[in-house]
Amino acid sequence: MTLEKPTPTPSTSQIGLDYDVAIVGGGVTGVTLACAIKDSGLSVALIEAQPRSKVIAKEQSYAISLLSSRVFEGIGVWERILPQIAQFRHIRLSDADHAGVVRFETADLGTEVLGYVAEHRTLLSALYEFIEQECPHVSWLSPAEVMGVDYQDSGVEIELKVEGEKHQLRSQLLVGADGARSRIRTGAGIRTWGWQYWQSCVATTIKHEKSPNDTAFERFWSSGPMGILPLPGNRCQVVWTAPHAEAKALKELDEKQFIEKLESYTGGLLGRLELVSDRVLFPVQLMQSDRYVQSRLALIGDAAHCCHPVGGQGLNLGIRDAAALAQVLQTTHKRGQDLGNLRSLQTYERWRKRENLTILGFTDLLDRMFSNHWLPAVMVRRSGLWMLRRVRPIKTYALQLMTGLRGHLPQITKQRGERGQGDKGTRGQGGL
Ligand SMILES: Cc1cc2nc3c(=O)[nH]c(=O)nc-3n(C[C@H](O)[C@H](O)[C@H](O)COP(=O)(O)OP(=O)(O)OC[C@H]3O[C@@H](n4cnc5c(N)ncnc54)[C@H](O)[C@@H]3O)c2cc1C
Structure with missing residues (x-):
C-alpha cells in the first residue's frame, strides 16, 4: 500500500488540509477524474479498497463512446489506450430475425469510426500508468478502507483503515466514485430510486x-x-x-x-x-440518486446512477461525469472559492443529472419495447426501426445520443486535435 503526502498546494496549506480532493474508488471513473484535474494545481488522494492489481484484473470489456475517447484525448492518455483496443465503423441494430436491419455507418456522423471497445484491464492499466508517470498531484492510498466520514464547515475528515491501522485525512471535497453499492452515498443519507x-x-x-x-x-x-x-x-x-x-x-x-x-x-x-x-x-438495474451533491460531497459514475447495459452506456456516463466535475472544480479553484461549496457543486449536478436521466430513460425504453411480444409494442418498434432506417434526422439524433456527442460537452473534449489521432467527428456545443 502507498500512503505518501504530496507537497500541499497553497489552497490546502492555507486552511490546514491534507488534500484538496479525496476520491473514493480507483475504478475507471474515479481515476479519470484524478487525471482530468492534473493541470489545475489541486492535490488529490485516490482511495481504493482493493489492491490495484486486483482492481485491474476484472474480466470485462466496454463499448467506449466517441465522447469518452475525446475525454481521454484531452487528458493526454488516449495514445496509450488506442493501440490496444478495437474500433468499430458499423453498427447493426436488428429486431430478432426481422429483415429490417438498421445500419449505422461512419458517413452518417462524418467520423472515421463510430466507437471503440476496450478491455477493463487495458483501459485501467493505461490510466494507472499515466497517474504514475504524469500525475505527481495524485497520492494513492490503496488498499485502504473508508471507516467513517465527518462533513464539517471547514472540510471533510475521512477515517481510513490501512493495513489494520487507523489513519485520518482532511480534504475540501470528498468524491464518491465507489460504484453502485456506494457506501459514501448511503453514509451521506442520499436516497436513490429505480428498479431491478x-x-x-x-x-x-x-x-x-x-x-x-x-x-x-x-x-x-x-x-x-x-x-x-x-x-x-x-x-x-x-x-x-x-x-x-x-x-x-x-x-x-x-x-x-x-x-x-x-x-x-x-x-x-x-x-x-x-x-x-x-x-x-x-x-x-436502473438507479438514479436523488442528489449527486451536497456540501463537500459529489458522486460520480455508478455511485450516482446505473442503467441497463443495452447500448453500452454505463461507464461512458461515468467518464462524462468525471470530465464535467473536473471542469467545475477547476473553475471554482480559479475563482479562489472553496471546492466543497454547494453552489458550485450544484452546477455539476444540474449539468449531469438531466443528461444521465435521458440515457437511463432511453435504455429502459429500448429494453421494454423490444423485450416483449405484445402486438402494439411490436408495431411501435417496427415503425421506430423503419424511421431509423429512412428518416435521416432521427438516425443522426440516435447516433449522436449513443456516441455521446449530444448535449453539453465538457471543455476537455475540445483540447484534442493537436494531440491526437482524433475521430474527426462533429462537435456539439459546450463549455461552462
Ligand atoms: C454486463 C455489463 C456490461 C457493460 N458494458 C458496458 C459497456 O459496454 N459500456 C459502458 O460504458 N458501460 C458498460 N457497463 C457498465 C459499467 O460496467 C459500469 O458503469 C462501470 O464499471 C462503473 O464504473 P465506476 O468506476 O463508476 O464503478 P466501479 O467499476 O464499480 O468501481 C468502483 C471502485 O470503488 C472501489 N470501492 C468500493 N467501495 C469502496 C470503499 N468503501 N473504499 C474505497 N474504495 C471502494 C471498488 O473496489 C472499485 O474499484 C456494463 C455493465 C455490465 C454489468
Missing part, C-alpha cells in the same frame, strides 16, 4: 473465425437484447441479456451447448465460435 430488471446479463468473450470484425451488433430478442462488440485478435465481447432463470441456465450450459446456442442467435455471422473466457452473470 427481470433480466440478468451473461457476459463472455469469444474467438471467431470470420474477420475483419469492425461491426458492433445489437440484436433485440424478446427475451432481451444481445450485444456483440469487436475486440482485437478476432475476439468479441458478448453481453447477452435474458430473464433471470434463462440467464442462469446460459451461464451453466456446457461449453459446446452454449456455443451452439450462440451460433444460432448470431445466425452464423461470425463463423465458427470458441469460448475464451468464463461466463460472468451480472444483475441488471
Whole structure:
C-alpha cells in the first residue's frame, strides 16, 4: 500500500488540509477524474479498497463512446489506450430475425469510426500508468478502507483503515466514485430510486473465425437484447441479456451447448465460435440518486446512477461525469472559492443529472419495447426501426445520443486535435 503526502498546494496549506480532493474508488471513473484535474494545481488522494492489481484484473470489456475517447484525448492518455483496443465503423441494430436491419455507418456522423471497445484491464492499466508517470498531484492510498466520514464547515475528515491501522485525512471535497453499492452515498443519507430488471446479463468473450470484425451488433430478442462488440485478435465481447432463470441456465450450459446456442442467435455471422473466457452473470438495474451533491460531497459514475447495459452506456456516463466535475472544480479553484461549496457543486449536478436521466430513460425504453411480444409494442418498434432506417434526422439524433456527442460537452473534449489521432467527428456545443 502507498500512503505518501504530496507537497500541499497553497489552497490546502492555507486552511490546514491534507488534500484538496479525496476520491473514493480507483475504478475507471474515479481515476479519470484524478487525471482530468492534473493541470489545475489541486492535490488529490485516490482511495481504493482493493489492491490495484486486483482492481485491474476484472474480466470485462466496454463499448467506449466517441465522447469518452475525446475525454481521454484531452487528458493526454488516449495514445496509450488506442493501440490496444478495437474500433468499430458499423453498427447493426436488428429486431430478432426481422429483415429490417438498421445500419449505422461512419458517413452518417462524418467520423472515421463510430466507437471503440476496450478491455477493463487495458483501459485501467493505461490510466494507472499515466497517474504514475504524469500525475505527481495524485497520492494513492490503496488498499485502504473508508471507516467513517465527518462533513464539517471547514472540510471533510475521512477515517481510513490501512493495513489494520487507523489513519485520518482532511480534504475540501470528498468524491464518491465507489460504484453502485456506494457506501459514501448511503453514509451521506442520499436516497436513490429505480428498479431491478427481470433480466440478468451473461457476459463472455469469444474467438471467431470470420474477420475483419469492425461491426458492433445489437440484436433485440424478446427475451432481451444481445450485444456483440469487436475486440482485437478476432475476439468479441458478448453481453447477452435474458430473464433471470434463462440467464442462469446460459451461464451453466456446457461449453459446446452454449456455443451452439450462440451460433444460432448470431445466425452464423461470425463463423465458427470458441469460448475464451468464463461466463460472468451480472444483475441488471436502473438507479438514479436523488442528489449527486451536497456540501463537500459529489458522486460520480455508478455511485450516482446505473442503467441497463443495452447500448453500452454505463461507464461512458461515468467518464462524462468525471470530465464535467473536473471542469467545475477547476473553475471554482480559479475563482479562489472553496471546492466543497454547494453552489458550485450544484452546477455539476444540474449539468449531469438531466443528461444521465435521458440515457437511463432511453435504455429502459429500448429494453421494454423490444423485450416483449405484445402486438402494439411490436408495431411501435417496427415503425421506430423503419424511421431509423429512412428518416435521416432521427438516425443522426440516435447516433449522436449513443456516441455521446449530444448535449453539453465538457471543455476537455475540445483540447484534442493537436494531440491526437482524433475521430474527426462533429462537435456539439459546450463549455461552462
Ligand atoms: C454486463 C455489463 C456490461 C457493460 N458494458 C458496458 C459497456 O459496454 N459500456 C459502458 O460504458 N458501460 C458498460 N457497463 C457498465 C459499467 O460496467 C459500469 O458503469 C462501470 O464499471 C462503473 O464504473 P465506476 O468506476 O463508476 O464503478 P466501479 O467499476 O464499480 O468501481 C468502483 C471502485 O470503488 C472501489 N470501492 C468500493 N467501495 C469502496 C470503499 N468503501 N473504499 C474505497 N474504495 C471502494 C471498488 O473496489 C472499485 O474499484 C456494463 C455493465 C455490465 C454489468
